[in-house]
Amino acid sequence: MSTVYLMFIWAILGLLVGVLACAAHLQPTTWSRYRWLWLLVLGLGAALLGGLLGFWLFGRIFASATALWIAVLATCAPGLYSALRTRLGQRGSDPA
Amino acid sequence: MGDTNLNINAGTQTSLSSAPATRTRGRRGRRVGRWLARLALTLCFLAGFYYSVVPSGRAAARALIVLPGVLTATQPTWQAPVVESITHTQTTLPSASGTVFLDVYAPSGTVPPVPGSREGMLIITGVGDNRKEPQVVNFSQTLARAGIVVMDVTTPALLADRVDAGDRDAVVQAFQVLQHWPAVGATRVGMFGISAGGALICLAAADPRIRDQVAFVSLLGSYYDTTTLLETLGRRAQVVDGKSQPWQPVAVPLQALSSTIAPALPGNDGSVLVNAFASYPAGALTPDQLAQLAPESAAIYHLLAGDQPTRVAANLAALSPTLRKLLANLSPSTVVNELRAPVYLLHDRNDQFVPVTESRAFATALTRLHHPYDFAEFGIFQHADVRAGLGLSQLLGDGQSLFRLISEVTQAGS
Numbered sequence: 001m002s003t004v005y006l007m008f009i010w011a012i013l014g015l016l017v018g019v020l021a022c023a024a025h026l027q028p029t030t031w032s033r034y035r036w037l038w039l040l041v042l043g044l045g046a047a048l049l050g051g052l053l054g055f056w057l058f059g060r061i062f063a064s065a066t067a068l069w070i071a072v073l074a075t076c077a078p079g080l081y082s083a084l085r086t087r088l089g090q091r092g093s094d095p096a
Numbered sequence: 097m098g099d100t101n102l103n104i105n106a107g108t109q110t111s112l113s114s115a116p117a118t119r120t121r122g123r124r125g126r127r128v129g130r131w132l133a134r135l136a137l138t139l140c141f142l143a144g145f146y147y148s149v150v151p152s153g154r155a156a157a158r159a160l161i162v163l164p165g166v167l168t169a170t171q172p173t174w175q176a177p178v179v180e181s182i183t184h185t186q187t188t189l190p191s192a193s194g195t196v197f198l199d200v201y202a203p204s205g206t207v208p209p210v211p212g213s214r215e216g217m218l219i220i221t222g223v224g225d226n227r228k229e230p231q232v233v234n235f236s237q238t239l240a241r242a243g244i245v246v247m248d249v250t251t252p253a254l255l256a257d258r259v260d261a262g263d264r265d266a267v268v269q270a271f272q273v274l275q276h277w278p279a280v281g282a283t284r285v286g287m288f289g290i291s292a293g294g295a296l297i298c299l300a301a302a303d304p305r306i307r308d309q310v311a312f313v314s315l316l317g318s319y320y321d322t323t324t325l326l327e328t329l330g331r332r333a334q335v336v337d338g339k340s341q342p343w344q345p346v347a348v349p350l351q352a353l354s355s356t357i358a359p360a361l362p363g364n365d366g367s368v369l370v371n372a373f374a375s376y377p378a379g380a381l382t383p384d385q386l387a388q389l390a391p392e393s394a395a396i397y398h399l400l401a402g403d404q405p406t407r408v409a410a411n412l413a414a415l416s417p418t419l420r421k422l423l424a425n426l427s428p429s430t431v432v433n434e435l436r437a438p439v440y441l442l443h444d445r446n447d448q449f450v451p452v453t454e455s456r457a458f459a460t461a462l463t464r465l466h467h468p469y470d471f472a473e474f475g476i477f478q479h480a481d482v483r484a485g486l487g488l489s490q491l492l493g494d495g496q497s498l499f500r501l502i503s504e505v506t507q508a509g510s
Contacts, residue, residue: 002176002177002181003177005176005177006177006178009177009178017137017140020133020136020137020140021133021137023129023130023132023133024130024131024133024134024137025130026134026137054148056208056209057208057209057210058148058149058154058208058210059180059205059208059243060178060179060180060205061157061158061161061178061179061180061242061243062147062148062154062157062208064178065143065144065145065147065148065157066144066148066149067144068140068141068143068144069140069141069142069143069144069145069148070144072137072140072141072144073141075137076137076141
């Protein structure tokens with residue numbers, strides 16, 4: 001039963017990270033409608049997967065901390081990738 | 097009329113210019129919010145990574161789990177989903193000084209691949225049978241829930257309220273058993289001594305068979321030197337920063353010392369001394385009874401009773417060579433040069449069992465030897481138990497030092 005509670009904690013963490021990512025405008029501009037929803041789903045999924053990975057790799061105590069940083073990484077990655085591509089594209093097309 | 101027009105125009109101009117200003121403010125507010133959210137995400141990432149991947153962070157995470165359990169003397173219910181479930185095993189070990197009793201509290205889950213094995217902690221809680229003491233059980237369980245395999249060790253001498261230097265072998269054996277306990281890393285085993293248990297821990301940690309394998313030595317409310325302890329007891333005063341301060345001990349250390357010293361006294365003096373301190377001060381010896389004791393027995397009596405504070409030096413000088421040897425053999429000061437593991441000292445600054453000056457003397461000796469150590473004095477403990485009804489400021493102040501020391505101790509398994 002306590003493992004279910006633990007997964008619930010990871011889910012809450014993932015959703016919170018998703019909300020923060022929305023507030024931080026980290027969704028790529030190429031995403032169309034419901035961008036905020038995708039970020040929430042991404043945060044939730046990444047936190048659950050990160051929690052399971054942390055549980056297996058580091059043990060129960062460190063699973064929630066692992067869920068947290070993996071959720072942040074997963075929600076930030078698309079936006080950062082998109083921003084990086086845009087910047088590199090601009091630099092490539094710069095005549096100077 | 098002209099004035100009115102001017103006013104109307106002015107009003108129109110104001111309303112027209114306020115719209116972009118509000119929009120600019122709103123845009124600025126959104127931008128600030130965006131950057132705050134980004135900052136929060138960065139902090140979440142760094143904290144999560146530090147507390148799960150970096151060894152010092154993992155030790156801090158364990159300390160964060162252990163600390164509330166230690167301070168509240170119970171397991172907080174909110175921790176239940178986060179911490180490990182545990183098992184309790186009782187076993188015995190034959191040794192030269194008799195049967196050693198081992199209570200092992202261990203996490204029941206499998207060992208995670210990182211760091212690959214668990215930390216082990218051998219604990220001696222002092223004289224008497226403390227195996228069912230709620231604070232001892234809670235402390236052991238709290239550590240086990242944080243992923244540490246805890247072995248509470250007690251010996252027949254400790255159960256009889258005595259400290260016996262002969263138990264050193266038993267502690268070394270128990271340490272080796274813990275090193276080979278399932279899931280425990282042989283190089284991740286440390287020792288924790290509470291009160292008189294600290295002396296045995298030091299004697300064992302200095303033993304050539306294991307001294308290079310002991311990950312740490314941690315002592316709470318322990319003594320450093322039996323002679324200086326007797327001196328403080330005899331004077332009923334402790335010397336702090338060069339000034340003598342009154343110090344009144346409770347009965348427990350007098351009983352433990354009389355039981356420990358009794359076998360080395362001539363004739364029937366030992367049992368007379370033990371009986372006197374079993375119900376002290378009611379059992380104080382009369383002048384006639386004192387006259388029947390051997391000079392060294394009378395000297396020990398006066399030192400423990402504190403009834404001759406001005407004759408402490410003379411009473412110490414009256415001790416026989418056998419007694420002096422016994423006191424030296426029971427003193428961590430005798431083996432401090434042979435310790436290899438880092439030492440963590442904790443002491444209640446108003447301790448009435450063992451004066452805080454003992455840990456200060458230990459810290460001074462370790463400084464002189466350039467031996468790695470950490471020392472913290474607390475107001476939240478009453479000797480080895482957490483005081484009831486602590487204020488928030490005291491909890492925060494001492495909690496910080498306790499957190500630091502627990503982090504250092506849990507570093508071995510992180």
